[in-house]
């Protein structure tokens with residue numbers, strides 16, 4: 567790109583795609599992010615003060631993720647694209663060379679701060695400004711999965727990156743600042759709190775029982791069946807036993823793989839089908855839009871890889887038509903979630919959604 571950022575094209579349509587140069591006159595944004603350690607709870611927090619000036623909900627004719635037109639130059643210089651990945655112009659974490667953050671404080675046990683060394687990428691799934699993830703066909707979802715796996719592999723080789731997180735925020739209610747459908751990939755300079763807890767608990771469980779925590783949970787869910795939402799040869803989708811959100815589904819591969827790069831071609835193909843089916847089921851629960859987060863739980867780059875089991879989490883903050891679940895006192899203040907629906911009922915209403923053969927992935 568004109569300011570030196572990487573832009574990567576993934577192509578799945580037939581025929582050559584015209585790749586044009588980024589002709590804009592833009593200068594690099596110098597990110598100044600750091601990570602600070604909250605010693606009270608043992609969690610890292612990213613501090614990225616430069617992001618206050620980022621683009622916020624521009625009108626459709628000024629969308630930076632639509633292809634460039636003669637009237638408006640965007641982040642996408644070419645007239646069309648299938649799937650693209652590019653570095654965020656306003657990253658929460660940035661390569662260490664570009665950081666103006668101070669050196670690690672090292673011995674300070676109370677106020678520990680490290681440079682916000684990392685990588686933030688944007689994944690565009692389609693040049694169609696108004697599409698939803700569920701509007702994409704299985705081939706396109708497959709290309710997105712390929713991009714996730716490819717970038718997870720690449721970011722895992724960047725020195726200092728400890729975890730790669732692929733995710734999608736969909737819907738203004740979730741807080742997306744650009745309406746154009748897109749996802750993001752974060753490369754963190756630390757292991758995130760939730761993943762660190764999973765690694766710790768999987769190790770404890772192994773020491774206590776000799777089993778794999780994720781695999782034993784999957785076996786119990788399959789045996790019980792009351793929270794299963796969908797399944798196929800390689801994947802199982804279920805509402806977690808202790809679901810926090812009114813609409814929440816986990817999708818596990820049937821075999822243990824640490825991350826997306828470790829999945830095989832058959833698993834990626836069937837993943838596209840079950841992901842689309844789950845998205846359609848979630849959208850069918852309420853007669854309303856479904857603001858949703860898709861979150862990939864992958865093994866950290868350097869630790870916990872032996873026990874970790876890749877899985878996708880999809881959740882919505884929609885709790886009823888026209889109503890959202892907010893993180894209020896108990897959730898925000900104490901980290902203690904209260905869910906207003908039993909996970910078994912939530913799974914039942916997801917199973918009850920009637921899908922067309924296309925929506926249920928039958929053609930994949």
Ligand SMILES: [Zn+2]
Nearest residue numbers: 629632695746
């Ligand atoms: Zn757009």
